Structures are given as structure tokens and as C-alpha cells.
Amino acid sequence: MFIAALLVASTAGAEDLRSKILEKIPESKRLLLSVTEADEVKIGQQATTNLLGVAPLVKDDGLQRYVNTVGRWVALGSERPDLPWRFGVIESADVNAFAAPGGYILITRGLYASLSDEAELAGVLGHEITHVVERHQIDVMRKGMLLEESRKAVEKRLDNNKDELIRRLVGSGAELFARRLDQDAEFEADRKGVVLAARAGYGPYGLPAVLQKIASVAKTDDRVQLLYKTHPAPEERLRRLDDAMAARLDKYDRPSAGGKIYPLH
């Protein structure tokens, strides 16, 4: 009951009421409902292991090490440089990239093949890194889980261990990656993603260039269906990026910065 009220309070923006309710929840239960960094990593590991069951890694050690190196460098400029960051290219024609809590980021072969240079890779990874840094998935999971299950769960006290909470948050298989995040979270990830690329020494226009390519694909194309289901339209993302960027990052524009993008075989 506390939890139901808590949700109402937070959606209504009544922060005072929310904190009053939080005070009434015993410490043990608060811990149960909180998601620590270690929990994030466990959730990410499980969800990623499941996603790899659908789409395994592309069999190219050099490629996988390359995206890990570039990804780690970009993530080092983020507010959470010390997460166990892992990056991979997965065997799928789908045009998409996925972030799981704790620092697990996978990009499809379909999207990787569309990249022209390392700045574009850095921009895409910057967007995904931001989802992890800002705990966007955790926000959505907790909302969903709290709404549907938590009252029951807390009342019945059947979840007096973290594993059960994590199991519920991960859900079935890799469905986590089919969940639509808060749409503002996507715009935020674009906005912060271009900055992470610029912090890493790349030009900031890699991500917008990739979004333009995605916008040029027919919306009926099967390979962008999941992306369109889970993200705002690329045209809208570009419009918002234009509002946010204007000419603010132009002094960081360095079109050929970085190494040569690792070729797919």
C-alpha cells in the first residue's frame, strides 16, 4: 500500500509526500526495493546472456576487441567510468543497439555495417552509455514492476531476497530490450551521447549522421521495426538534437578524428 501511494506521489510530483512515505518504509524493505550497482550488473548480465541466445557475437575477435576499446574510451568520459563496461557486435541484420544495466552494450551487425567512421560508432555508443549511466532501464523496470507486482510482493513478503527482485526486473528472456524507455530518456541519451563523443575527442556529429541514415530507411523495412517501436522517430530525435546542439558543439567538430573503423568481413 505504501508503494502504491509512493507511485502516485511520484507521478504527481509530490516529492514531500513521497519522502514522508519513504520514511515509513522499514529500512529492510527499502533496501529490497532499491537497485544497487551490483544489482544493475546482475540484471545486465542476465539480460545480455539471454539476448546472446537470440543473436550471438559476430565471430571476429579483432572486431569485438575494437568496439570494446572505443566503447571503453567513450565510457571513461562518462559519469560512471568504473562500471564493468562490455561492448559487442551481435549477429543480426536488425538496425539497432542495446544497452543493459551495469554497462553491457551490444550493437547489431546491421547497424555497425551502416557506420562510416569511428565518430559515428562513438556517437552510437555514447547514446547507449548514457542509458546505462542514467539508469534509464532501471527507472522503467521499477515503474512497471512496482505497478504490477510490488504491492503484492511486499505484502506477501515472498521476496525477501534480491535474486527474486532481479528475476522480476529482468523478466522473460531478453524482453528488456523490447521495452520502450521513457521517450525523454531517448532524447536525453542523444543529447548526452553527442557530448560523450566530443569528450572522447571525436566530432559530435557522428550520432546525428547515423540518425539521418536511419531516417532514410523505409519505415516498413523489417530491420527497423523494433527500433521504431522502442524509440521516437529519427526525424524528431534530429529536431530535438538541433534544438539542443545549435552551434554549441561546433568548436569540437573534428571530422576525421579517431582510428579507422574496423571493417566487417
Place this chain on the structure above:
Amino acid sequence: MIVGGINRASVLLALLLIGCGNDAAQKPADNRAQSPATAQAPAATNAVSDAQAATPTKSTGASAKMAPTPATVARDTELKEKPFTDAKTLKRLPARTAVTIVDRDGGWLKVTAGGQQGWVRLLHVSSQPASSGGTSTDELKSAAKMATGRAGSGNIVSTTGIRGLSEEQLREAKPNPQEFQRLEGYAASKEQATAYARAQKLERRQVAHLPGPP
């Protein structure tokens, strides 16, 4: 074909052009160091005069760098002589003006608009969706190439018939712990990432996050 196929020469040209207009001090030696000869002054002069001379009659030269791509101006903007804000405005382009993209330089696209060539901000241009009907055999072939990643042309070719990931597939995913172990094995340490960045002359820069919408 928005950003594909820009060759090294055009990238260098782009860098040189930018060097002319922006605060050069903001741009310490980067990849130009890999091609020292091209970065010398005489080359720069030629590059700039080439770009200034670029007109629609020279569009064959541009298309050698990048296949011309039809697009639309997304909002009222300006066609600039060079790819930077302070460059001379050639003409105003109202929203929905049809343009043809011929090259890209960071945040700028080189376009032809009404027979005139110039530069427009990348974020002011919207790429038109490729025709969704009547996919040709050629398109399917190149899409199949893309799907296997052999093309590497930096484009996404529209197609039907190549499957993406479905929600159902994801929901029913079974864990693959062996693949997960492989993923763990590819991790890059801070030191490895930093060494790579140093080798590529990627500088860490202090950049504040952008303000969100009001």
C-alpha cells in the same frame, strides 16, 4: 547514401576548410599528422580554391566522393559558401526545399540546391525515406550484402525480406552463457582504452552537457 564513401582526400579537404574558418587553436594536430604531405600549405591553397570553384558543373567530381542523395531542408536555413557558421551566405533555403547531398564534413552537408552548390547544417536537413514500394533486385542484392556486412559502404539500403529482431524472439530468448563468457573475454581495460586513444591522437576534452528542453 548520406555519409558513405567520403574518401580520404575529401576528409582532408574538409579539415583544411574548417581550419580556415574556425579557431585553429581549438584544433591541435589530429589525423592530419598521418598524411603530413597533404597538410602543407600549398595543398591547403589548392584545396580551398577547388572548393570555392565548386559549381554544379563540377558535380561529377563531387559524386566521385559520394553518390548524390536526394533530401529535404527540414527548417529555414542558409546555404553557405563554406562549412562553417561565419561563412558567406549564398542564399536562404526555406523549409521543404529539395536538395541533393553530395558530401559531408562533420556537422555540415555539401548540397546542390536549385543549381547552386554550398553547405548546409547537417541538422537542418532531413533525408527522404527511400521508396518503400517496388524494391528492385539490385536493391535486394545490396541489402543482402549489407545484412552480411560485406558492403561496408556506410549506408542502410531499404529492403523488404530481411528479418529484424522481433519482440517475440526476445521474450522467448534462451540464455547463452558461453557467448556471455566470450563477451567478458573481450573487455578492454582503462589502460588499453587510454593507450588506443593516445595512439589515435584522441584528446580527452572537458565538454559540459547540453541544456535540456525548457
